[in-house]
Amino acid sequence: MTDAHATLRQLIxxxxxxxxxxxxxxxxxxxIPDFRSPGGYWTKNKPIQFQDYLASPEIRRxxxxxxxxxxxxxxxxxxxxGHMAIAKLVRQGKVTHVVTQNVDNLHQASGIPPEKIIELHGNATYALCLSCRTRYEIDDLRRAYLDDGAYPGCGCGGVVKTATISFGQSMPEHEMLRARDATLECDLFLSIGSSLVVYPAAGFPIMxxxxxxxxxxxxxxxxxxxxHADLVINDEIGPVMADVVGLTNADMVGN
Known part of the structure; x- marks a missing residue:
């Protein structure tokens, strides 16, 4: 264990x-690619604005x-x-909440209880009607799309969208309040894998x-x-966290 890893272990x-x-x-x-990095998804595909999605059937398609x-x-x-190391800290009772900018559902897949996870940018593994909030599973929507090329719509007449926060869409108020409360109650804030340039989410470490x-x-x-940090580690996340928490093969399959 390096000095920096040992210091992080001591802080935890x-x-x-x-x-x-x-x-x-x-x-x-x-x-999963970093959408914002040079050569990432958003450098090759112009982001779709939320208001444009609402206004145009062709843009929704x-x-x-x-x-x-x-x-x-x-x-x-x-x-x-990295995910499994965090899950281990949750099981040990050290981590009260995981606040994430990611939409990939991997924290849930690692075994962390959903109530411990605060998704600031939503979740890409399912969709919601923006009017009645009916949930739609992506597999069902994909099958319909492949069968006849139709993009999803809701029986209530509302617009269906992946349960993510799009460009130009308001941040989810409930999740932001939960993240603020968790941040103000913690005595150690561990920022992992974030460039800390996307606000307002990036304001939580300073808070x-x-x-x-x-x-x-x-x-x-x-x-x-x-x-502003008490400790900075610039390295690959998985190996660092595995070393810090003493990750075992049993931990990698969850408990």
């Missing part, structure tokens, strides 16, 4: 309430075409050592630090908030 051991905040970097090790064309990446992804919590940033590359 000393903490009573840990909040883990995750970004795209934790999931790239599971094969294009959005669903993109979804079904790329969905195999999400379906084939599995939690990696924690200003409230007296220790702030640790684990990311492959430096971030603009590194100067």
């Amino acid at each position: 051991d000393a903490a009573r309430r840990v909040v883990v905040f995750t970004g795209a970097g934790i999931s790239t090790e599971s094969g 294009e959005a669903w075409r993109r979804k079904f064309d790329t969905d195999g990446t999400f379906e084939n992804a599995r939690p990696n050592k 924690a630090s200003r409230n007296g919590a220790a702030l640790v940033i684990l990311n492959r590359d430096p971030t603009d908030l590194d100067d």
Whole structure:
């Protein structure tokens, strides 16, 4: 264990309430691309704005075409050592909440109870009617799309959309309030795999630090908030977290 890893272990051991905040970097090790990085998805496909999605059937059709064309990446992804290490800390009672910018459902797949996970940007593994909030499973929608090329619609007449937060869409108020409360109650805030440039989500690490919590940033590359952190580790997430928590083969299949 390196000095930095040992220091992180000591901070976790000393903490009573840990909040883990995750970004795209934790999931790239599971094969899910970082959409915002150079060469990433958004550099090749112009983001669809929420208001345009609502206004145009053709734009909705294009959005669903993109979804079904790329969905195999999400379906084939599995939690990696980083996800499983966090799940172990949750089981040990150290981590009270996982606040995530990711939409890939990998924290749930790692065995973390859904009530411990706060999804700031939603979830791409299912869809919702924006009017009546009926839930639709992606597999069912894909089959209908492949059968006749129809994009999803709801029986109530409402617009169906993946349960993610799109560009131009308001952040989910309930989840933001939950994340704020968890942040203000923690004594260790561990930011993992986030470039910390997407606000308002990236404001939570500073909120924690200003409230007296220790702030640790684990990311492959430096971030603009590194100067505010008590500890910065620039390295691959899975191996670092596996070392810090003492991840075993049994942990990798969950408990």
